[in-house]
Amino acid sequence: MPSLISLSGLHKSYFNDEVETAVLHGIDLEIDTGEFIAIMGPSGSGKSTLMHILGFLDRPTAGTYTFLGENTAGKNDDDLAAIRATKVSFVFQAFHLLPRATVLENVLLPLLYHPGIASIDREKYARKAIASVGLSDRAGFLSSQLSGGQKQRVAIARALVTEPALIFADEPTGNLDSASGLQVMEVLEKLNAAGHTIILVTHERTTAEFADRIVHIKDGLIESDTSSHKRRKAGADVKLK
Amino acid sequence: MKYSDILTSAFTALRRNIGRSTLTMLGIVIGVGSVVLMSSVGASMEKVILSQISSLGSKSMVIFPGSNQEGGASQVFAGHDSLTFEDIEHLEKLTTIDTIAPIVFMPGPAKRGREESSAQIMGVHPNFFHNQKMSAAQGRLLDAHDNDRAARFALLGPDVKEELFGQSDPLGKEITVGDRSYTVVGVTKALGSQFFQNADDRVYISLSVARQVTGQKYASYITMLATDSFDVAFAHVEGLLRYRHKIENPKNDPEKDDFIVRSSEQANAILSSVSLGLTLFITTVAGISLLVGGIGIMNIMLVTVTERTREIGLRKALGARPRDILLQFLAESVALTVTGGMIGLIFGLGLAWIIAQIIQGFLSTYLFAISFPSMIAAVLMAALTGVIFGISPARKASSLDPVESLRYE
Ligand SMILES: Nc1ncnc2c1ncn2[C@@H]1O[C@H](COP(=O)(O)OP(=O)(O)O)[C@@H](O)[C@H]1O
Ligand SMILES: [Mg+2]
Numbered sequence: 001m002p003s004l005i006s007l008s009g010l011h012k013s014y015f016n017d018e019v020e021t022a023v024l025h026g027i028d029l030e031i032d033t034g035e036f037i038a039i040m041g042p043s044g045s046g047k048s049t050l051m052h053i054l055g056f057l058d059r060p061t062a063g064t065y066t067f068l069g070e071n072t073a074g075k076n077d078d079d080l081a082a083i084r085a086t087k088v089s090f091v092f093q094a095f096h097l098l099p100r101a102t103v104l105e106n107v108l109l110p111l112l113y114h115p116g117i118a119s120i121d122r123e124k125y126a127r128k129a130i131a132s133v134g135l136s137d138r139a140g141f142l143s144s145q146l147s148g149g150q151k152q153r154v155a156i157a158r159a160l161v162t163e164p165a166l167i168f169a170d171e172p173t174g175n176l177d178s179a180s181g182l183q184v185m186e187v188l189e190k191l192n193a194a195g196h197t198i199i200l201v202t203h204e205r206t207t208a209e210f211a212d213r214i215v216h217i218k219d220g221l222i223e224s225d226t227s228s229h230k231r232r233k234a235g236a237d238v239k240l241k
Numbered sequence: 242m243k244y245s246d247i248l249t250s251a252f253t254a255l256r257r258n259i260g261r262s263t264l265t266m267l268g269i270v271i272g273v274g275s276v277v278l279m280s281s282v283g284a285s286m287e288k289v290i291l292s293q294i295s296s297l298g299s300k301s302m303v304i305f306p307g308s309n310q311e312g313g314a315s316q317v318f319a320g321h322d323s324l325t326f327e328d329i330e331h332l333e334k335l336t337t338i339d340t341i342a343p344i345v346f347m348p349g350p351a352k353r354g355r356e357e358s359s360a361q362i363m364g365v366h367p368n369f370f371h372n373q374k375m376s377a378a379q380g381r382l383l384d385a386h387d388n389d390r391a392a393r394f395a396l397l398g399p400d401v402k403e404e405l406f407g408q409s410d411p412l413g414k415e416i417t418v419g420d421r422s423y424t425v426v427g428v429t430k431a432l433g434s435q436f437f438q439n440a441d442d443r444v445y446i447s448l449s450v451a452r453q454v455t456g457q458k459y460a461s462y463i464t465m466l467a468t469d470s471f472d473v474a475f476a477h478v479e480g481l482l483r484y485r486h487k488i489e490n491p492k493n494d495p496e497k498d499d500f501i502v503r504s505s506e507q508a509n510a511i512l513s514s515v516s517l518g519l520t521l522f523i524t525t526v527a528g529i530s531l532l533v534g535g536i537g538i539m540n541i542m543l544v545t546v547t548e549r550t551r552e553i554g555l556r557k558a559l560g561a562r563p564r565d566i567l568l569q570f571l572a573e574s575v576a577l578t579v580t581g582g583m584i585g586l587i588f589g590l591g592l593a594w595i596i597a598q599i600i601q602g603f604l605s606t607y608l609f610a611i612s613f614p615s616m617i618a619a620v621l622m623a624a625l626t627g628v629i630f631g632i633s634p635a636r637k638a639s640s641l642d643p644v645e646s647l648r649y650e
Contacts, residue, residue: 052644055558057557057558057643057644057647058643058644077562077563078562078563078564081557081560081561081562081563081565082560082562083560084557084558084559084560085559085560085561086560089559090558092647094551094647096551096554096555096558096647098552098555100257100258101253101257105253109555109556109559110559110560112242112243112246112250112559112561113242113556113559113560113561113562113565114560119243119245119246158559162560
């Protein structure tokens, strides 16, 4: 069975007014289904850039990205959108909820773009996702009426609702106090235990330690890749490079 | 994204920002509203005029003295003397003319005791009633015998009868016009207004009497019925009068003639040119208001796209394709214009209905009318405006880069 994600020699440069900013300088990485991996590094090291490429929001400048055994180089914008709709989802530092929409409406949003889920089943899926982050009693609230921690849990429910192959979380605790940050990390931990693959991006060691494997990035290169066995679940197949 | 979802999303977005949506729609509401209002009023007017034309029939003709240059019918009553009774004797001999009825106006007022009426006094040839398809509601019309012996009889329009006699029976009673008295022999059936004159506020007496009283040698105007084809009769009348009045007018320049021939056919033609003008006017108003409304919508949609940059980035991250975003914003602008159009439609119809109730007070043949084609056209134009002016904001939204958009502050 192929890895979920396989990167080799991945490069990324931004071009603004013909000025090249090289951010990733050749990343090699394998990630398997079921992992809870943290990508760590100082601010500006290229973590988010890497996550955007892994999540099909952006494309690499060079190198190959194989997703579920398939080279992604030939895919057009609609193909990438279809993968985002069905296979991956995101939890952002800034939550990105629609403020004038209810919790339920926010969680329903991804289902609009998911071709496999019938309209009549949508609410059932959304309520199940909301329940799994412990916010059933807030389903009818406007998202602007929630606390930061609750907002991030709604965002997690929104990420869950399409049952994606993997969930990206980019500094999910960055806008939260430590208590709600802890709560959010526990939810992610629970999801991983339930079988979801999670790729966490963070610059905080304490947050990264919730993961089973920590990849350090510095100046666009992988500096270290370590597995922490204490949290490893039985049967998880983690490859070390 | 399913079409039903696109539609729901569009209306949800508009509802979430109801204040701005309302303001944005205003231009379209006013545009469509005024088009619907004017086309309804136009349709009502057309019906009024058409009912008058068809009530007279297509062979009905009228000759006024004077020339077109001077403003036609409104100048007629100033007392032009170009249509002499000799002319009329010759016109009568034309085989293409069936019946001819000269009219002589007489100074009023008509009185009964101290009651005074504002009615117009018309000395008419008995053919007049035939030409105008008139009949008596009470008593009888004036006939050829009355005319031959210059009997001092009067026939009242229903409004005059009401004014002078109220509910009492006028038949056999006397009224006075000037220093003479006349016996009422009948009351005509109500005609309503004809070409915006009240045809029921008239006193008719025989032409011979009017000529005696006024000493007038010419007709104030003439009504006729063509035997067969109006066109031929028209040419004959024109030719004869030009010959008798020694007018050289080979190019049919209406300013050279000292008479004006009008037919209901022509009125029809004038009417259709008027309604064409009205249509052009309405179209122009619609075009301008939809253009203004459309530009407003484009600006607001561009602001909306900018404001919702993060939402667009989010939707793309959740799997929206560029065309999903394009259709979503296009649907929002079309939903705005169509909703605005519907509201405008309701307002326009409501206002037209109110106006109809008011006008009916003094023009009973004016009925509230709806022009379905213009209603449909107005709403379709509104929808089209939404597409045309929504496309560039929607394009802008769909082409946004997801990562940049999510980072947008
Ligand atoms: N669109 C862009 N154009 C130019 N430079 C960019 C762009 N996006 C990110 N960068 C640069 O790339 C580097 C890595 O950014 P990022 O991946 O966001 O870092 P991190 O998430 O690790 O803080 C930073 O120096 C940043 O300024
Ligand atoms: Mg970052």
